[in-house]
Amino acid sequence: MDSAMMLEKLVLIVVILAITLVVALYLTFGERKIAAFFQDRLGPNRVGPFGLFQPFADGGKLIFKEEIIPKNAEKWLFILGPGVAMIVATITSAVIPWGTSIELFGRTIALQVADINIGVLYIVGIVSVGVYGIMIGGWASNNKYSLYGAIRASAQMISYELSMGLSLIAVIMMSGTLSLNEIVSQQPGWHWNILYQPLGFLLFFVSALAECNRAPFDMAECETELIGGYHTEYSSMKLGFYLFSEYINMFVSCAVISCVYLGGYNFPGMSHITDPTLLGLTQVAVMFAKILFLVFVFMWIRWTLPRFRYDQLMRLGWKSMIPLALVNLVITGLVIGIMKF
Amino acid sequence: MSELKINQNGQLTSLDTVDGEIATLNLGPTHPATHGIFQNILKVDGERIISAEPTVGYIHRAFEKLAERRPYQQVTPITDRLNYCSSPINNLGWHMTVEKLIGAEIPKRVDYMRVIVMELARIADHLVCNSVIGVDTGALTGFTYVFQEREKIYDLFEEICGARLTTNVGRIGGFDRDFSPVFFQKLDKFLKEFHIIFDDFTNLLERNRIFMDRVIGAGPITGERALSYGFTGPNLRAAGVDYDVRVMNPYCSYQDFDFDVPIGKDGDTYDRFLVRQEEIRQSLRIIHQAKDNLPAGNYHGDVPSFFLPPKEEVYRSMEALIYHFKITMGETPIPAGEVYHSVEGANGELGYYLVSDGGRTPYRLHFRRPCFIYYQAYPEMIKGSVLSDAILTMSSMNVIAGELDA
Numbered sequence: 001m002d003s004a005m006m007l008e009k010l011v012l013i014v015v016i017l018a019i020t021l022v023v024a025l026y027l028t029f030g031e032r033k034i035a036a037f038f039q040d041r042l043g044p045n046r047v048g049p050f051g052l053f054q055p056f057a058d059g060g061k062l063i064f065k066e067e068i069i070p071k072n073a074e075k076w077l078f079i080l081g082p083g084v085a086m087i088v089a090t091i092t093s094a095v096i097p098w099g100t101s102i103e104l105f106g107r108t109i110a111l112q113v114a115d116i117n118i119g120v121l122y123i124v125g126i127v128s129v130g131v132y133g134i135m136i137g138g139w140a141s142n143n144k145y146s147l148y149g150a151i152r153a154s155a156q157m158i159s160y161e162l163s164m165g166l167s168l169i170a171v172i173m174m175s176g177t178l179s180l181n182e183i184v185s186q187q188p189g190w191h192w193n194i195l196y197q198p199l200g201f202l203l204f205f206v207s208a209l210a211e212c213n214r215a216p217f218d219m220a221e222c223e224t225e226l227i228g229g230y231h232t233e234y235s236s237m238k239l240g241f242y243l244f245s246e247y248i249n250m251f252v253s254c255a256v257i258s259c260v261y262l263g264g265y266n267f268p269g270m271s272h273i274t275d276p277t278l279l280g281l282t283q284v285a286v287m288f289a290k291i292l293f294l295v296f297v298f299m300w301i302r303w304t305l306p307r308f309r310y311d312q313l314m315r316l317g318w319k320s321m322i323p324l325a326l327v328n329l330v331i332t333g334l335v336i337g338i339m340k341f
Numbered sequence: 342m343s344e345l346k347i348n349q350n351g352q353l354t355s356l357d358t359v360d361g362e363i364a365t366l367n368l369g370p371t372h373p374a375t376h377g378i379f380q381n382i383l384k385v386d387g388e389r390i391i392s393a394e395p396t397v398g399y400i401h402r403a404f405e406k407l408a409e410r411r412p413y414q415q416v417t418p419i420t421d422r423l424n425y426c427s428s429p430i431n432n433l434g435w436h437m438t439v440e441k442l443i444g445a446e447i448p449k450r451v452d453y454m455r456v457i458v459m460e461l462a463r464i465a466d467h468l469v470c471n472s473v474i475g476v477d478t479g480a481l482t483g484f485t486y487v488f489q490e491r492e493k494i495y496d497l498f499e500e501i502c503g504a505r506l507t508t509n510v511g512r513i514g515g516f517d518r519d520f521s522p523v524f525f526q527k528l529d530k531f532l533k534e535f536h537i538i539f540d541d542f543t544n545l546l547e548r549n550r551i552f553m554d555r556v557i558g559a560g561p562i563t564g565e566r567a568l569s570y571g572f573t574g575p576n577l578r579a580a581g582v583d584y585d586v587r588v589m590n591p592y593c594s595y596q597d598f599d600f601d602v603p604i605g606k607d608g609d610t611y612d613r614f615l616v617r618q619e620e621i622r623q624s625l626r627i628i629h630q631a632k633d634n635l636p637a638g639n640y641h642g643d644v645p646s647f648f649l650p651p652k653e654e655v656y657r658s659m660e661a662l663i664y665h666f667k668i669t670m671g672e673t674p675i676p677a678g679e680v681y682h683s684v685e686g687a688n689g690e691l692g693y694y695l696v697s698d699g700g701r702t703p704y705r706l707h708f709r710r711p712c713f714i715y716y717q718a719y720p721e722m723i724k725g726s727v728l729s730d731a732i733l734t735m736s737s738m739n740v741i742a743g744e745l746d747a
Contacts, residue, residue, distance in 0.1 A: 038482050039481070039482050039485035039486070040485060040486060040489065041485065144364065144366050144367075148388075148728075215479055216479065216551055218479065225374060225477075225728055225729050225732050227372065227373055303481065303482050304480070304482060304545070305479070305480060305549070305551055306475065306478035306479045306480040306546070306549065306551045306552045306555060307478060307479030307480075307551070307555075308551060308554070308555070309554070309555055309727065309729045309730070310388055310727065310729065311388075311727065312554055312555075
């Protein structure tokens with residue numbers, strides 16, 4: 001790996017990180033605007049044109065707010081919690097292929113930070129670590145409501161990871177690779193995995209909602225029961241990190257869904273574009289369109305449905321989702337077996 | 342999660358917890374789900390509630406004592422602050438109580454006007470309660486739509502009396518002025534458009550699978566237990582007992598109107614929700630009938646010793662001036678005696694027990710506040726259920742802190 005390559009990757013990391021952060025910032029704005037749209041309100045419209053600078057005002061406010069650490073909280077873990085949540089949220093996007101490649105300064109730059117051959121495993125693994133941020137924060141707060149939120153969140157995330165993993169395995173069986181880049185490039189044109197794995201898509205989508213702690217699975221926050229759930233005791237930018245990581249998680253989840261099931265950067269008629277740079281940029285745009293559509297669906301669900309009760313949520317996870325995922329797996333296996341004959 | 346065994350009297354027979362550890366959880370006094378200031382000290386095993394110890398009195402303002410120092414017409418603003426989601430019912434109930442004491446003849450028109458106002462208030466109250474059940478299950482959207490309709494009802498109140506929330510509507514003997522033509526225009530518009538939003542709200546929640554799973558079986562109470570606690574109103578009707586003051590003991594010409602009394606079966610949160618939904622529809626029916634058959638006549642009864650004379654009269658005639666002075670100073674003669682009057686408040690039988698010794702103020706006034714009674718049953722209703730259900734039970738009983746503590 002030469003130094004130019006290192007530099008190229010470094011720039012790519014910084015760019016993707018910046019884009020992720022800005023997108024997450026604007027997702028908070030989008031969420032508020034979309035919620036307002038669903039609820040027949042106006043939403044934020046004071047800061048800047050159409051309220052577009054609202055996220056920066058919010059961020060500035062959170063940074064300058066007084067920092068309160070409860071007296072009986074476990075101080076270092078209390079600080080570590082949001083940090084873990086934030087770091088985990090930001091590093092997930094490393095394996096996501098945003099497009100094939102673009103040509104810049106005579107170099108071909110792959111639009112993916114790391115094309116590792118176990119991309120899917122990496123994502124599943126990193127997402128599992130995410131629960132530690134919530135658990136540590138909820139436990140360290142030394143507040144019963146926080147602890148409730150943390151317990152609910154960890155139980156929920158562990159249960160729904162199973163169905164998430166099982167529905168992913170079906171895709172892996174089809175494509176025969178763990179590399180996210182490979183999975184995407186195997187879905188050219190309209191040959192999206194959602195057409196071959198509709199049940200798997202549904203299961204993965206629901207699990208993703210649960211993994212992101214989004215309604216109807218927002219057990220961890222559940223403001224009417226647990227006040228703020230795991231972040232009840234948090235203030236200033238530490239609270240901001242938690243909220244922020246939630247939006248980054250949502251963004252990355254939607255990116256993974258569109259990679260695995262919706263063909264990622266692929267779109268019909270892709271072969272007509274010959275200029276590699278133009279192609280790369282179009283692919284990025286298509287990818288973003290898919291992601292933002294999914295994000296909209298996430299928000300749509302949140303502002304429409306009531307939330308589950310904790311035991312109903314666990315029942316749904318263990319008694320419906322996992323058996324269905326297993327059935328999906330068996331069917332996929334059978335079909336692949338028959339096709340091979 | 343261990344099963345806690347609870348016998349028929351609601352007592353815990355087994356403390357068969359997971360690890361024998363019981364935590365104490367303070368639900369309130371300031372908690373986002375306790376719409377008002379209540380404290381509940383819960384003993385919990387994980388998510389399951391073993392026992393609850395409710396506390397009352399956080400916003401006790403000694404209304405009954407305050408009333409003993411106030412002339413009769415000055416008690417009305419106090420009643421505003423009981424169940425502030427449906428103040429007009431409290432105001433008019435108090436006026437009717439005083440009218441019962443002084444034996445005033447009230448024209449039919451006033452009765453019908455009162456019915457319109459009270460049924461509007463009932464709709465507003467039920468809208469708040471049902472949408473808040475939605476909010477507590479996490480569905481915030483229905484709430485925002487329904488509250489716009491509630492705002493329209495408040496616009497109507499504003500048209501009648503100038504106030505929106507704490508209305509202080511009407512006077513002893515009738516209303517201070519007649520309904521304006523603008524009021525009728527707005528009422529017609531409201532009646533025509535209300536069902537659009539209301540049907541949307543109904544469709545959003547009533548048959549929603551997640552919502553039904555949440556509310557069916559949450560905080561149930563049998564009709565028998567409800568009666569022995571003294572439940573009234575929608576909460577009793579949800580438990581399957583068809584008791585409605587408007588039908589059983591008609592006041593304010595309710596016997597003239599044709600409406601159904603919906604009842605539930607299990608007395609759980611879903612039944613309470615459905616009963617309130619249906620009552621909103623029935624209230625609309627009553628309003629339609631009252632509006633269409635509104636009799637001609639005066640907008641107040643002939644009670645010169647309580648109903649302020651018109652201002653121009655006060656400047657011109659001596660009697661009017663004397664009455665104006667005496668009413669304002671609370672010096673009008675009032676018979677000694679005691680009287681109980683109850684109205685079907687938005688969340689139960691709201692009773693006024695008034696003792697008069699002939700003085701300028703009530704000798705003793707007691708409000709029979711349904712919320713106070715519901716709250717007594719709360720520990721029994723949530724025993725053995727999970728935390729989420731306890732919160733739904735609270736919101737579905739529509740316990741209003743102002744009325745609970747008086």
